[in-house]
Amino acid sequence: MTVADVVTTDRYPTRLRSASSWIERRDPVVWPGVRKGPAGPGELAAHTTKGFHTQRLLGPEEARRYREELYLLAADSELRGDGRLVLEPDSREVRSIFAVHRLSEAVAALIRRPRILDHARQLLGSDVYVHQSRVNFMPGFTGSGFYWHSDFESWHAEDGMPAPRAVSLSISLTDNHPFNGGLMLVPGAHATFVPCVGETPEDNYRSSLERQRIGVPAEEDITRLVERHGIEQFTGPAGTALWFDSNSMHASGNNITPYPRSNLFVVFNSVDNALTEPYAAPGHRPEFVAARDFAPLSRT
Ligand code: 6CS
Ligand code: FE
Numbered sequence: 644m645t646v647a648d649v650v651t652t653d654r655y656p657t658r659l660r661s662a663s664s665w666i667e668r669r670d671p672v673v674w675p676g677v678r679k680g681p682a683g684p685g686e687l688a689a690h691t692t693k694g695f696h697t698q699r700l701l702g703p704e705e706a707r708r709y710r711e712e713l714y715l716l717a718a719d720s721e722l723r724g725d726g727r728l729v730l731e732p733d734s735r736e737v738r739s740i741f742a743v744h745r746l747s748e749a750v751a752a753l754i755r756r757p758r759i760l761d762h763a764r765q766l767l768g769s770d771v772y773v774h775q776s777r778v779n780f781m782p783g784f785t786g787s788g789f790y791w792h793s794d795f796e797s798w799h800a801e802d803g804m805p806a807p808r809a810v811s812l813s814i815s816l817t818d819n820h821p822f823n824g825g826l827m828l829v830p831g832a833h834a835t836f837v838p839c840v841g842e843t844p845e846d847n848y849r850s851s852l853e854r855q856r857i858g859v860p861a862e863e864d865i866t867r868l869v870e871r872h873g874i875e876q877f878t879g880p881a882g883t884a885l886w887f888d889s890n891s892m893h894a895s896g897n898n899i900t901p902y903p904r905s906n907l908f909v910v911f912n913s914v915d916n917a918l919t920e921p922y923a924a925p926g927h928r929p930e931f932v933a934a935r936d937f938a939p940l941s942r943t
Contacts, residue, residue, distance in 0.1 A: 655807075657838045658800050658923035662861065666836040670806045672888055674768030674913070680761040686886075690766060693875075694833030694888040700758070700814055701882035710816040710881070710905060712749050713778045716740055727931045729852045734785035739852065742931035744776040744909065754909050755943040759812065763911035766810050766886065770939035774798070774809055774912040775932060778816070780905045781824045786898035788824055790855050791865050793832075794910070795889035796839060797858050800923035801847065802933035807833075808916035809889040816905045819878045824898030826885065826906075831872040832892035837864050843924040848932055860892075868892055914939050 655666060672691050682690075689696040701709070717737040722728045727746070729739040744751045754760065754773065763771045780786070794811065798804035819825045837860045847857055860868075877885045887893065889910070898904050917937040921927065927935075 653922050655795075655799050655836050655838075655922070657796055658843050658858065659838055659840055660842075662840055663838045665864075666838065668807065668834050668836055668890065670808065671768075672833060673766055674808060676768030677764045680765030681758050682762050682765045687765075690886065690888065693830035694891040695828055695830070695885060697877065697879065697883060697885050699879075699882060700884035703880065703882055706814075706816055706881035709749065709753070709814075709907060712747055713740070713743065713816065713905070713907065716743070716746060716778075717780060726929060731782070731785055731787055732853045733787070734782070736782045736785055737780050738787070739777045739779050741775065741777045743778050743907065744773055745931075750776070750907065752943050755940055757942050760940055760942055762886070763810060763812070767808055767911065767913040769913045769915050771911040772914055772934070772937050772940055773909060774804070774934055775910040776908065778905065778907050781895070781898050781903060783823075783901040783903050784899055786824050786904065787854070788895040788897045789893075790859050791892060791894040792855060792859050793837065793890045793892055796837070797851075798889065798933065800843060800858060801921050801928055803919040803921045804889075804912065804916065805919060806916050807888065807890040809910055809912040811887050811889065812909045812911070813877070813885045813887070814907045815879060815881050815883045816907055817903050818880050819883065819904055819906070820900070820902065821876055821878055823900045823902045823904040824895050825904060826877045826893055826895050827874050828877065828887060829868050829872045829892040830875050832868045833888040833890045835868070836890060837868070837892070845925050847924065848928045852932070865892070
């Protein structure tokens with residue numbers, strides 16, 4: 644093996660022509676490098692074994708403030724027709740807004756709070772930057788779910804993220820019940836990389852952010868993972884937060900209740916895991932889905 648081979652070897656090949664076996668994760672989940680921070684030993688242990696942990700982050704009043712801020716953004720006529728605004732496939736209600744940390748100063752300040760930023764640094768063992776941020780509104784009655792996937796599979800294939808050294812923070816802005824489209828996760832599945840079958844079409848993100856068809860595991864893979872690990876659901880009152888590893892297997896069902904399930908998502912990536920060229924896609928996705936400004940975030 645030459646030096647060039649080592650550099651270009653893809654340790655997580657995906658979007659393949661035919662089914663291939665699972666890959667055992669060799670990368671850490673909680674990375675060494677930043678010992679002190681707000682995450683406690685119990686949280687770090689849960690994150691390591693399950694690939695996620697939860698905490699009470701915002702009080703009800705604070706959650707309400709961010710909810711109102713983001714609902715106003717969804718109603719902003721200037722964002723109509725903008726790529727950052729994704730609509731529900733059938734009802735055409737607002738499904739997501741991307742790059743909310745660029746659109747809202749309140750969100751930008753929130754994610755730089757030491758309680759959040761230092762937590763992310765502790766999990767990833769380095770300085771971090773924001774790879775992606777978005778709010779998923781999951782409106783009542785018409786909110787459609789997200790099929791089973793690993794975010795890292797998409798970010799690796801489509802954005803050139805080398806390793807699963809990223810973590811997502813999901814903050815509930817409305818109460819997350821078991822019945823209004825709450826996120827389901829397979830605890831422990833983050834330790835396995837499940838390659839997906841199917842070539843990435845050009846501009847896949849335009850349809851995948853509405854409804855993902857490429858980069859989803861086969862039903863047999865999901866069945867085997869769930870038989871092995873089971874399913875847990877993220878629920879809690881507005882203001883509850885979930886930290887989940889980039890390779891967690893997760894999904895959500897449709898929301899046919901009257902209660903919206905709106906969550907703010909921020910994806911932190913290690914500055915030592917900056918994006919390269921996509922491993923399995925024809926071109927770069929836009930900045931608002933996959934940022935290429937790798938400057939470390941600093942505290943507020
Ligand atoms: O492709 C992406 O980057 C996005 N899609 C999904 C379904 N989850 C993660 C991420 O926001
Ligand atoms: Fe996801």
